Amino acid sequence: MPDAPLPPLQLTDVQRSVSAELDRIAPVIDELGRRFRGAGHELHLVGGPVRDAMLGRQHNDLDFTTSARPEQTERLLKGWADAVWDIGRAFGTIGCRRGDWQVEITTYRSETYDPSSRKPDVDFGDTLAGDLGRRDFTVNAMAVSVPDRTFEDPFHGVVDLAHRVLRTPGRPEDSFSDDPLRMMRAARFAAQLGFSVDPAVVSAMTAMADRITIISAERVRDELVKLVCAPYPRLGLGLLVETGLAGHVLPELPALALERDEHHRHKDVYEHTLTVLEQSIELESRLPGGGPDFVSRFAALMHDVGKPRTRRFVGDGTVTFHHHDVVGAKITRKRMKALRFSNDQIDAVSGLVELHLRFHGYGTGEWTDSAVRRYVRDAGDQLERLHVLTRADCTTRNRRKAERLRRTYDDLEARIARLSEEEELASLRPDLDGNQIMAILEIPPGRVVGEAYQHLLELRMDRGPMSSEDAEAALREWWAARG
Incomplete structure (x- = not known):
């Protein structure tokens, strides 16, 4: 996983990718384009589907923007779509399904935020250029007119995409003032796409970081989940910490950047945490479904958040973090509640944080069968994730020690498998009901x-x-x- 953004793209590769994707989705874009044009309206494929087409990524979820008003869009979809819904009508959006395709069509918008409000004031616009100008980043402000497939790029998004950089169509300060969540989206797109972020955007994020506090916890949570589950979460998390946004949405993360003691005898906990996160991602193939797995990743991110509060220096300069597992579980539970996570997710992640040190009492295999049973019982349905977290947490540079830890955990898993086969540990209960x-x-x-x-x-x-x-x-x- 890269610590830095990925190298530039070749424009010829971008053109080939777009052409191939437009041919693939032709049954949707050509038919819809003709329906809207026949009724005197413009229709354009826009946003993520256009961007991802250039990156060679396929989508069956397609976003369009149109000059038609929502009631006109709804009439045009009836008779063509298998199902139509209007849950987004207040924002000008009508959704539908046609076979395996999910489609959302939104009327040109002109949208601003009141400086103290969490909700946008939505006004319909009249032009494609005006609609694209209010979007978050230039790579999301490109469109393909249908059915004639004319490419529209008033803000040079294709150049930014080729150079893998996130830039806003206008001044970033104006964009983030209109919708502060776009600062979180910058970090999320960096993590999803492996892009760098324009220095002017980073500067605006840093200056305006406290604006994120007007955004609802649920919207912040959703962006954070997407970031953590992205291919390159280190890029996004690093940007949150660098700009100060993390101090408002996940303050436990920058707090891990502890000052080292004068003898340099403990790890940089922040860097260690990001390494554990990346190693847990590499082990996700062990989990049912194979990942990306938010609970596993977030447990890796939060596993040491109890260290700043439990750090102690003893007489010889040694640093200790006694009970940081228990303290960290409480901190994790409190943060996830503030971000409005479900009780099941909170229990799973905080439970893994509390258990992440348990293995180190195993020594070289001295645990009794009773202790192994308790390990399984306490992990419950999070046992496979606990295996991943515990293995990922072994970040020592001493190759001999790392190999010893790996073999020891192999032994513990083998004992768990043996006892599970003999005693059905997964459904462990007393011998009398x-x-x-x-x-x-x-x-x-x-x-x-x-x-x-x-x-x-x-x-x-x-x-x-x-x-x-x-x-x-x-x-x-x-x-x-x-x-």
């Missing part, structure tokens, strides 16, 4: 049944499977000890 506990102890449902169940689960962890007779004897012994 709640109904059996109530029948044996002759007690009604209630808190005591749960306590008995938990006691038997702990015994199951320690001893492995028991016969029903041994489990009943253990239960009666526990009950007698309670008096």
Whole structure:
């Protein structure tokens, strides 16, 4: 994964890619273009589909802009589309589906933000040039008129695309004042496309970083997820930190850039974190679905956020971070709640952060089978992600030590596999269920049944499977000890 943007593109390659993609999507663009032109309206393929066509990326989700008003667009789509929806009508957008194609058609727009508002004021425009001029970056401000396939590029986006640079159509300060989320989008596109960001854009982002605070947490979260799941997240995250945006949306990240102690005896936690993120991405093939996996990546990004708060210097100059796993899990949970993540995502990521050091107690394999069972039980349905995070966290430059850690974790996974096959660890439960506990102890449902169940689960962890007779004897012994 690059620390720096990718090399420039050749314009001849761009032209070939566009031609091939337009031929592929011809069944949509040609038919729609003729329908709109026949009704006296302009229609243009625009934005991401045009940009990605130049990059050789195929899309079945197509965006268009048009001179037609939403009600006119809706009428033109009926009879052509398999389904039509108007959920975006307030913003001038009508959506539809035709076979495998998803289409969104938006009326030319002129859109600005009130300086203190989170929502745009939407006004319809009259020209393609005006519509393109209000878009975020020049590489997204190109259009192809249909059905005649005339290329429109008033802001020289194709040149910026060839040089892999993000630039705004007008002054970046005006663009970010209209929609501060575009600053996050700059970082996201850098991560998705491997592009650099124009110095003027970076300067405006730095000067206006606090404007991001007027944007809703949900919109910021969505951009952050796209950035983290992009092919080159280090580029985007680095830009967030450099411009100060991270200080507002993910302050735990720049906080990792700890000042080194005078003896230089601990790692640069920020750089270590980005390395762990990249190594976790390389291991995503181990996960169901193969990635990109947001939970795995975000856990890697947050795994050491407890270190700044737990850093201590001892007498010989050694640095310690005791309990940074537990502290980091709490910090992670709080940040994800602020960004309005789902409870399931919060539980998964914070749980992985809390468990990421557990393996280091394994030593050279001294854990008992009981300890291995507890490791699996505590990881629950995040076990495969915990394997990825733990392996990715081994970033030592000492090749012999790295190889030893890898072999040791191989051994732990082999033991987990063996015990799982023998004991069905994934569905680990006591040898007696709640109904059996109530029948044996002759007690009604209630808190005591749960306590008995938990006691038997702990015994199951320690001893492995028991016969029903041994489990009943253990239960009666526990009950007698309670008096």
